[in-house]
Amino acid sequence: MSVRSATGGSGPGATVPVPYRVVRRTRQTPDTATLVVEPVDRALPRFAPGQFAMAYAFGRGEIPLSASGIGEDGRTLEHTVRAVGAVSAALHDSAPGTQIALRGPFGTAWDLARARDRDVLVVAGGIGLAPLRPLVHALLRDRSAGRSGGRLGVLVGARSPGELPFADDVEEWSARPGTHVAVTVDRPGPRWTGEVGVVTALLERAPFTPGRTAAFVCGPEVMMRAAARDLAHRGVAEDRVQVSLERTMHCGTGHCGHCQLGPLLVCRDGPVAGYDRAGPLLTYREL
Amino acid sequence: MTGGTAPRGGFLARLPEDGAAALLALGGDVALAAGTRLFEEGRPADRFWVLHQGTVTLSTRVPGRPEAVVETVGAGELVGWSWLVPPHLWRLAATAATAVQAREFPAAEVRDLCTREPELGRVLTLRVAEVVGRRLEATRARLLDLYAPPPGAAHPGRVP
Amino acid sequence: MTDSPGTERAVLDRDGLGALVRELRARGHTVVGPTVRDGAVVLDEIDSADRLPFGWGVEHEAGRYRLRPREDGAAFAHSAGPQSWKAYLHPQRLREWTADREADGRITVRAEEPARVSYAFLGVQPCDLRAIAVQDRVLGGGAYTDEGYRGRRARAFLVVAECTEPGATCFCVSMGTGPGAPGDAAYDLALTEVVDDGGHRFLVRAGSPAGAEVLAALPRRPADGATAEAAREAVADAATRMGRTMPGTDLHALMAGTLEADRWDDVASRCLTCGNCTMVCPTCFCTSTEDVGDLTGDHAERWRRWESCFDLDFSHLPGGPVRSSGRSRYRQWLTHKLGTWHDQFGSSGCVGCGRCIVWCPVGIDITEEAAALDREWSARTLPPTAPAEPGDARGRSPGRTGP
Numbered sequence: 001m002s003v004r005s006a007t008g009g010s011g012p013g014a015t016v017p018v019p020y021r022v023v024r025r026t027r028q029t030p031d032t033a034t035l036v037v038e039p040v041d042r043a044l045p046r047f048a049p050g051q052f053a054m055a056y057a058f059g060r061g062e063i064p065l066s067a068s069g070i071g072e073d074g075r076t077l078e079h080t081v082r083a084v085g086a087v088s089a090a091l092h093d094s095a096p097g098t099q100i101a102l103r104g105p106f107g108t109a110w111d112l113a114r115a116r117d118r119d120v121l122v123v124a125g126g127i128g129l130a131p132l133r134p135l136v137h138a139l140l141r142d143r144s145a146g147r148s149g150g151r152l153g154v155l156v157g158a159r160s161p162g163e164l165p166f167a168d169d170v171e172e173w174s175a176r177p178g179t180h181v182a183v184t185v186d187r188p189g190p191r192w193t194g195e196v197g198v199v200t201a202l203l204e205r206a207p208f209t210p211g212r213t214a215a216f217v218c219g220p221e222v223m224m225r226a227a228a229r230d231l232a233h234r235g236v237a238e239d240r241v242q243v244s245l246e247r248t249m250h251c252g253t254g255h256c257g258h259c260q261l262g263p264l265l266v267c268r269d270g271p272v273a274g275y276d277r278a279g280p281l282l283t284y285r286e287l
Numbered sequence: 288m289t290g291g292t293a294p295r296g297g298f299l300a301r302l303p304e305d306g307a308a309a310l311l312a313l314g315g316d317v318a319l320a321a322g323t324r325l326f327e328e329g330r331p332a333d334r335f336w337v338l339h340q341g342t343v344t345l346s347t348r349v350p351g352r353p354e355a356v357v358e359t360v361g362a363g364e365l366v367g368w369s370w371l372v373p374p375h376l377w378r379l380a381a382t383a384a385t386a387v388q389a390r391e392f393p394a395a396e397v398r399d400l401c402t403r404e405p406e407l408g409r410v411l412t413l414r415v416a417e418v419v420g421r422r423l424e425a426t427r428a429r430l431l432d433l434y435a436p437p438p439g440a441a442h443p444g445r446v447p
Numbered sequence: 448m449t450d451s452p453g454t455e456r457a458v459l460d461r462d463g464l465g466a467l468v469r470e471l472r473a474r475g476h477t478v479v480g481p482t483v484r485d486g487a488v489v490l491d492e493i494d495s496a497d498r499l500p501f502g503w504g505v506e507h508e509a510g511r512y513r514l515r516p517r518e519d520g521a522a523f524a525h526s527a528g529p530q531s532w533k534a535y536l537h538p539q540r541l542r543e544w545t546a547d548r549e550a551d552g553r554i555t556v557r558a559e560e561p562a563r564v565s566y567a568f569l570g571v572q573p574c575d576l577r578a579i580a581v582q583d584r585v586l587g588g589g590a591y592t593d594e595g596y597r598g599r600r601a602r603a604f605l606v607v608a609e610c611t612e613p614g615a616t617c618f619c620v621s622m623g624t625g626p627g628a629p630g631d632a633a634y635d636l637a638l639t640e641v642v643d644d645g646g647h648r649f650l651v652r653a654g655s656p657a658g659a660e661v662l663a664a665l666p667r668r669p670a671d672g673a674t675a676e677a678a679r680e681a682v683a684d685a686a687t688r689m690g691r692t693m694p695g696t697d698l699h700a701l702m703a704g705t706l707e708a709d710r711w712d713d714v715a716s717r718c719l720t721c722g723n724c725t726m727v728c729p730t731c732f733c734t735s736t737e738d739v740g741d742l743t744g745d746h747a748e749r750w751r752r753w754e755s756c757f758d759l760d761f762s763h764l765p766g767g768p769v770r771s772s773g774r775s776r777y778r779q780w781l782t783h784k785l786g787t788w789h790d791q792f793g794s795s796g797c798v799g800c801g802r803c804i805v806w807c808p809v810g811i812d813i814t815e816e817a818a819a820l821d822r823e824w825s826a827r828t829l830p831p832t833a834p835a836e837p838g839d840a841r842g843r844s845p846g847r848t849g850p
């Protein structure tokens with residue numbers, strides 16, 4: 001149900017990383033930044049929304065990062081990174097001008113074909129909005145170009161108003177006609193006048209017809225399970241609910257074995273997978 | 288970006304025929320201005336609301352801090368379930384965060400109606416249980432603080 | 448056992464075997480074969496057939512391996528040793544690339560040029576031949592190819608030694624991987640060792656043009672009927688002497704259907720999560736990357752090394768490991784090997800060599816674990832004879848559906 005990457009092979013970009021230069025760095029939240037990068041020389045093949053890169057911080061190591069933005073030229077990429085370990089902290093701190101190196105694109109993409117002329121729900125939890133952002137851009141492009149009908153709902157849950165990633169984008173999307181954008185937070189500050197609660201609570205008021213809806217969900221696994229359960233309960237078919245899975249990645253090319261989730265190699269059969277496939281696997285403890 | 292007016296299923300959808308009309312007749316539509324206090328924590332839970340439009344915040348008081356909002360409730364949803372369950376006292380306070388349109392119901396009369404119409408009572412109780420279950424699930428999920436930096440993060444809460 | 452086009456069957460004597468090693472070396476191959484060292488039949492580079500373990504057999508049992516002298520002087524009458532050919536094709540540790548950072552911050556990444564060594568593997572048993580085919584699919588059969596592996600593999604010359612002396616822990620027959628080398632398998636030469644009143648000799652057939660070419664250069668005589676018959680019998684007889692048997696059930700479905708079986712707790716109470724089984728397994732391919740630097744901070748290297756799914760860090764996520772219990776790690780290993788390998792790579796990951804049984808320090812037996820799971824599964828999927836006890840958390844319904 002997911003779209004398999006058309007790229008492959010073995011040349012530079014698959015195993016050997018390709019240098020990229022940080023051209024801009026935007027602080028998203030206190031521990032999260034978005035790096036806009038462009039190739040120093042040759043570019044990796046074009047990323048599709050949902051695919052990821054292995055991002056290398058010189059001398060530190062490499063981590064998987066979904067593309068949070070894909071330049072129209074196919075060369076510029078955005079990666080949003082949260083400083084949680086040595087490598088992610090080094091990438092997070094990369095100032096403009098810093099060179100990093102990328103491999104990819106790896107993994108499956110959000111399957112836009114399954115959303116054509118359907119109501120679409122994009123459900124994001126925290127930094128989970130990052131891999132969904134290029135998808136929202138593609139959905140908005142398709143709708144404004146008349147390539148797809150259906151309503152678009154973007155539902156975002158964040159820890160606090162200050163930890164809402166891509167706040168400017170969210171603001172901009174909500175101004176688009178035919179687009180329903182809702183944000184909820186766990187911990188409102190004194191000046192927050194928006195909703196408080198879990199992101200699934202936003203489904204109650206999102207405009208969609210369950211029988212003709214496709215949903216794209218990314219966030220902590222607990223949140224994705226809850227959202228997928230809720231969507232199914234409301235009548236959205238499980239094979240129309242796509243989630244983005246997270247497991248350890250070392251190679252990205254299906255050879256190292258770290259990212260297994262039962263029958264899936266998440267770097268190859270994911271990260272995007274239909275909930276009809278992923279859901280049953282997520283019911284097993286420590287699979 | 289919040290609120291909305293689409294009580295698709297909503298709390299009152301598809302009630303059993305016996306008693307549905309009587310229940311709806313017990314209620315009356317109200318319009319509440321933003322800032323209206325619906326109820327206070329610890330007071331008798333004598334009413335409940337089903338929202339048509341607008342948002343209501345549920346909150347509690349922490350001395351020395353601003354009113355602590357724990358959850359918001361929007362169109363189609365039930366505001367208040369303490370009226371159904373002893374001791375019939377509000378667990379939280381509720382405030383209209385926006386202008387609100389709602390149907391307001393008197394708790395004692397609805398409880399009496401549920402006694403007379405057991406099927407309505409059963410369905411209404413189940414539905415309240417569903418709401419409470421959902422809020423419990425949401426509360427547990429938030430208790431996990433899933434969006435927080437993972438334990439052992441290199442720079443938890445760092446400010447670059 | 449059938450003749451392929453352009454191949455002849457011939458007989459080599461011991462000198463012929465020596466000539467084979469010389470011919471392979473003359474053609475630029477690094478010849479690797481079994482040899483005796485440190486109380487075991489190990490794989491090593493050999494410069495002469497004399498290094499082969501003539502006159503050595505082995506005794507296998509769960510958690511036990513011993514050399515045993517043989518009176519017949521056979522060279523290939525020893526089943527699985529502690530290493531497998533993956534040590535050469537998929538090395539334990541290798542550098543993938545190096546990177547340098549200039550003063551202006553510019554990064555240069557240089558791919559490591561793999562050494563162009565061309566191996567000749569002498570004495571590949573059919574189970575291990577299948578293991579190589581399994582790794583071919585894992586490392587070269589998907590969208591991405593491990594180029595280093597592909598190069599080493601493409602240059603490798605495989606001399607199979609059909610198995611005539613299975614061990615007590617062998618079960619290739621029930622995995623369909625031995626003891627003979629199937630005619631459609633990819634190898635260059637296949638030997639069958641015969642020691643009887645007719646002498647010590649090797650029935651040889653070529654499985655590739657390169658094999659035929661090498662064979663043509665060796666001192667040999669045409670295969671005689673007696674040798675051919677003796678070789679056939681030796682392999683057929685080996686098939687009847689398997690020390691272990693994998694249950695005949697659909698293992699792929701069994702693994703998917705028993706993820707919550709009680710047996711996992713049982714095996715977890717014995718398993719030390721040492722990872723020996725993964726190191727000796729000829730198909731286990733998992734690796735981890737390691738990034739190292741020098742003291743200047745401007746030179747960095749990417750290394751790759753074998754990794755085991757029994758390692759706690761194997762499934763590490765920012766919050767901690769996904770598989771923190773030994774139960775889940777053993778389950779990962781077994782269900783992958785026998786079950787999800789099919790989903791991922793289109794075949795079983797087990798070739799029936801028995802190494803994981805032999806080198807398990809507590810003697811956990813993969814065939815016994817599969818049989819126990821099969822028993823538990825069959826018991827649970829029988830129609831219920833009475834309603835489940837209230838509160839029976841296990842219920843009666845973990846049907847054969849799996850995930």
